[in-house]
Amino acid sequence: MLSYNEVQSEDLNKWSFAEVHFNPLALGKCEAIMSLGNGYMGLRSAAEESYIGEKRNLFVNGTFNKFDEFEVTELPNTADITRLDIRIDGTRFSLERGTVTQYERMLNIRDAELVRSFIWEYEGKKIRFEFRRFVSLAKLHQIGLKVSITPLNEGITLVINSGIDGQVSNSGSQHFHEGEKRIYDKTFLELIQTTTESKVDFVHGAAHRLRLNQQEIDTAPKMDIDRRKVAVSYAFDVAAGDCLEFEKMATVFTSRDREFAEGTSLDDIRQHALAELKAFHSAGYDPLFAEHQLAWSKVWEQYNVSIQSSNSFDQLAVRFAIYHLVIMTPAHDRRMGIGAKGLSGEGYKGHSFWDTEIFILPFYIYTHPEVARSLLEYRYLGLEGARAKAIENGFTGAMYPWEAAWPSDGEVTPEWGQVDIVTGKQIKIWSGFIEQHITSDVAYAVWHYYKATGDQDFMDRYGYEMIFDTAKFWASRLEWNEAKGVYEINEVVGPDEYKEHVDNNAFTNYMASFNIRLAMEYYHSLQNSNADLFQSLNGKLELEEAMNEWQSKIEQIYLPQPNQDGIIPQDDTYLQKKLIDLTPYKLQSKVGSIFDDYNLDQVGEMQVSKQADIMMLFFLLEDQFTPEVKRANYDYYEPKTLHDSSLSMSTHSILANDFGDRDLAYQLFERASQIDLGPYMYSSDAGIHSASLGGIWECVVLGFAGVRMLGGELHMNPNLPKAWDELSFPLYWQGQRLEVHINRETLTLTANSDQEVQLVIHGNPIKFSTELQIQY
Ligand code: BGC
Secondary structure, X not given: OEEEOOOOOHHHOOOEEEEOOOOOXXXXXXXXXXXEEOOOEEEOOOOOOOOOOOOOOEEEOOOOEOOOOOOOOEOOOOOEOOOEEEEEOOEEOOOOOOEEEEEEEEEEOOOOEEEEEEEEEEOOEEEEEEEEEEEOOOOOOEEEEEEEEEEOOOOEEEEXXXXXXXXXXXXXXXXXXXXXXXXXXXXXXXXXXXXXXXXOEEEEEEEEEEEEOOEEEOOOOEEEEEOOEEEEEEEEEEOOOOOEEEEEEEEEEEOOOOXXXXXXXXXXXXXXXXXXXXXXXXXXXXXXXXXXXXXXXXHHHHHOOEEEEOOHHHHHHHHHHHHHHHHHOOOOXXXXXXXXXXXXXXXXXXXXXXXXXXXXHHHHHHXXXXXXXXXXXXXXXXXXXXXXXXXXXXXXXXXXXXXXXXXXXXXXXOOEEEEOOOOOOXXXXXXXHHOOOHHHHHHHHHHHHHHHHOOHHHHXXXXXXXXXXXHHHHHHHOEEEOOOOEEEOOOEOOOOOOOOOEXXXXXXXXXXXXXXXXXXXXXXXXXXXXXXXXXXHHHHHOHHHXXXXXXXXXXXXXXXXXXXXXXXXXXXXXXXXXXXXXXXXXXXXXXXXXXXOOOHHHHHOEXXXXXXXXXXXXXXXXXXXXXXXXHHHHHHHHHHEOOOOOOHHHHHHHHHHHOOOHHHHHHHHHHHOOOOOOOOOOOOOOOOOHHHHHHHHHHHHHHHOOOEEEOOEEEEOOOOOOOEEEEEEEEEEOOEEEEEEEEOOEEEEEEOOOOOEEEEEOOEEEEEOOEEEEEO
């Protein structure tokens, strides 16, 4: 059970949430939503002592490995450093035995520290425990742990076994060779392991410090080396009232780290890692935690969104979202993307989806454009894999993979999924073959970034090439329908993954057309503005030929239009499919419950959608559709949408705002913000939902504040929910940072320079420099 804003420390009001009862049957929830990280690595918050059903995960971004030829590449779960085997008077400490009081496991979002405390009573002995943990944002390779154990009424004999445990796997797939193990000076533990296929070396280090009543103690441990494992055990007698503090400092380095130039030997990495571990060990938990805290205070200066709401959950939810966005994003290395579960679980194998470009990128475009650029450069590097995928499928240009891992990997979507309840076989996953809208989603994201930032250097180096090559893919993908005299895109999966093998998914067709038009526009503008670059890209991509093809096809691409009721068919057959009563499957606490009764083929024959599809189109290409059409389609499709993807709710909230229904928008925002943080105890087991966290920020800034980039202009249409009195957030536009403050009547914008800002507020063009205050 979770408690929000009621944790013991008042100073953390609206900055923390806690688990207040330990439930060994719902471990995944807190492991995932309280996970720690710094973009370099992500540590799932399994308890120090282990429990059946736990998932102990530590991932280092970008270190993909393929277990064998029958599996796709995934982020390997690397050695565990958090597990402690604590024995008290010969009994293994576990919350499943004895009596537990004053239990609280709290994530302090402000400082990114996990704190767990309670009193454990067993066979008459009462012992106070406190565990603290952080993954440093100041030094990306460091993890710190601190445990305090105080027997309250009687003395105890305490044994703590701690080490580096490589006996881990990804649900059974073991990604590492056995490796080398060593203990230096009875203090510094080292485990070196190499991934089996990608040959990434991991160097793990760990060292401990012990204090009794604040006094450092020097106890020689019992040492132990085993298969894939190195550990030490410390034993002491602790008298009643004494406090034993146990600190563990751990480090992780890999041969994939950018700071190691290509060709750096493993021995050099190892020396470097050992020196860092020694420095970390001699500093101890508190000073390094202080550095980490300072790094987080800068995060909150950069991104903070402040909401005055009658519902304090709203503020917490948006901070929770920003916290996770920061810890999942590899801001340090453009060769890496963001996983659909961040670094908080094995779900989706660490792969990147359109979730990044459409749901997360806007957060970075408007609050930290350098990070947005790095994420787009990851897709630029991914052109290699995208070109290979296009060729494999008989197309030209760049066909982005539905799921992406290391940039050159190309398509990595697994082929087989869950059980089909009718046949008992595994369901085939078609997305890697035919969910193709990802290619235009990437092009859209490039355009969005460019228009909002004006970053010409990015466009010249990367952006134009991405837009031209994706447009080339679409031109080669179009299919001529002689009878209808149109180009179609057949046999796809659109955003609604409950409809496979459909023809002319409206979202896919419109976005493909958008992508080609964009390439045509940039073809002309680049010819005029930078003839040299145009020539060089022309040489590389045969642009003149491509342009002829775009020109000959663009006007004939089939774009489904609203029917007599104003409804745009989601695809050629959706509107003819049967209707069923969806009441049992709407508003469920467990997603996908329709599959308890039907299989995917059967669901495919019904008018039922997994997630926003046409609504996504209205969100991305909003100026191509009237408010009436949007509302009519919302009213038609929403009742048929189960929101079985976490990507769905935020888009619906933003659209509800667009057609002026702010109560509905707020209700949907509340539901979106509960996907991970809310009370459903099993929804985050495989990891948090990255896109939905980006979606929470989108609901606030793009929804309630109405921030949009339309045709290159900044628009704002504030419309705060009734529960909110004030909203403030930073907003980057064309290289300037604006501070936005909205209350019930007034919108105030403050710029960090005196460069003129132009924007459109509720349809009225406005210019200002330094500060603007208007009644809206
Ligand atoms: C959704 C996709 C999404 C993926 C990863 C799926 O369930 O249908 O739209 O990209 O999850 O979050």
